[in-house]
Amino acid sequence: MIELQNTTKLYGRVIGVNDLTLALPAGAFGLVGPNGSGKTTLINLLIGQLRPTLGTVRIFGEDPWRQRDLIRRVGLCPATDILYPNVSALEWVQYLVRLHGFSLPESKRLAEIALHRVGMTAAMHRVIGSYSLGMRQRTKIAQAIAHEPEFLILDEPYNGLDPVGRYEMTELLKTWTAEGRGLLFASHVLQEIEAVTSSFLLIYGGRVLATGTAKDIESILAETPQEIRVIGRDAPQLIHRLAEMPWVDSLQLLSERTELKVALREPVHFYEQVAGWISEDGLRIDRITTADGNLAAIFSSLLKHHRGELS
Template sequence: MSPTEAPEKPAVVEFRSTSKWYGQVIGVNNLSLRIGPGVTGLLGPNGAGKSTLLQLATGQLRPSQGEVRVLGVRPWSNAGLNRYIGLCPEQDAMFEWMTGRGFLRACGSLAGLGRKAARQAADRVLEQVKMTAAADRPVRGYSKGMRQRTKLAQALIHDPQVLFLDEPLTGTDPVARHELMELVAGLAKQGRTILVSSHVLYEVQTLTSQIVLMNRGRLVAFGDVRQIRDLIDAHPHRIVLKGPDRRALAAKLVRWDDVEGVELPRDERSIVVETRAPDRFYQRLPQLAREADAPIEEIYSDDDNLESVFKYLVNP
């Protein structure tokens, strides 16, 4: 699988050779992508095209070239699709004088719910995002984290099948962040398709290993973090080993032909090994771990996280 090749799965959100430009500025450049059920993380530096991609998917922008489909239909100029998709935007757009409950009831009515159904839906989503206690306070008095919870609630008010979340955790405290991530994970388990845009890599990694990585309007990589990392052959894998006698361990490893370098960080029990043949390296480790003069207590690789993938693929 190449870094830009999507795994085979039912496509709920699909971009077909899609481009969007604003005069001389290209927001999305010839992007082809198929996204199926579950959580997919959308990553990229500022100006990568993430917001443009979400606006195309939610029908706020019309593609300059190519095609966008969500649930099999084009989102542009398709008001009927709004019943099945939800958007949590990055920017606030709330009526400050309204209470949280009143705002959500209004959102329910705009989504096509009747008065009773809108009231019931508002109560449901307030409970989901844990805002019931503050529901009758004016929005203008909400903290940033409370506003984020309320924005997520309005995206859920009509129980959509597909969710687009643009930086949904910005400004939230650790407790709120944990609760909202649990909520998103729970929604995915119910079979929903969720595309989460974020610049905070560890947040996305907590939610999913399936990522879309964009840079300068182009698709750089799509797939599982570990699969993508395995394809970056130009960069050696960095593997951390811990043991009571790291110097004895290092002395043995430097003689291995698949080891390109050994570092001794400040942690007195750790060594960092660089190798371009990680599979072979891991196969040989059990025998080394059994040797009494070089015991190994812990093994892990920092190169399997999103930050490493991000740096390798985006930075020149």
């Protein structure tokens, strides 16, 4: 479905994607990375919006930059917002379907079906300027699926959706993948993708640092330096267990001595032993969490491993 060979995109001296070599069969894949990691650049290369500075890009074996009719086989929900406030969702989606070569009656039929699938039937005749952010997001997803593409690319598709909308979109994407169609789902939130597919690509600094299933990624992260927080009344009593461990870089007691921040060089050792320590010492521990709520620190550590800066 996707094949990249030594693909690099430069914006002057800025690297968008950096020497990517990758082959993905038909299926559903999550593209995970923090903001600025190169996800959108990679997507624009896949749809032929950008031409690689070096290397090659192939979708279904064809070059999207040269084969413009290839775009009919691909659906895109971009991260950018809809900027056509004076037309209705039906008019907008129908027009985009027409651009793929469908007749006027067929494009209207497909637009109505797509808008119904995303829960926009009641509002499809209203102008887009009257929509909430979530309604605009649903409309963007509708135009991406309306021409029934073989391969769907979503760039942060849950932006602006409330919990009900997120659930409904997740169910739609599960159905989409169950029908055997391709999906590339870009997000900086791992849990959003995990609800749809178990196959991931981790991208940071324009490079794919890791690929695999959720279990594979968890295994990689368990071996990646990170900070964790141990929270509970007896958290300080873990200090004597951790202080002499060679894989602990630092310890810091926080929050009135009920929260312990631990910098781990090799987290897997901590995870293997902490439950035993808590049980043996009879400790009251409420929870253990990562110190950083987003993936940026983890991706940074993976990049340092890639560069040889961490052993």
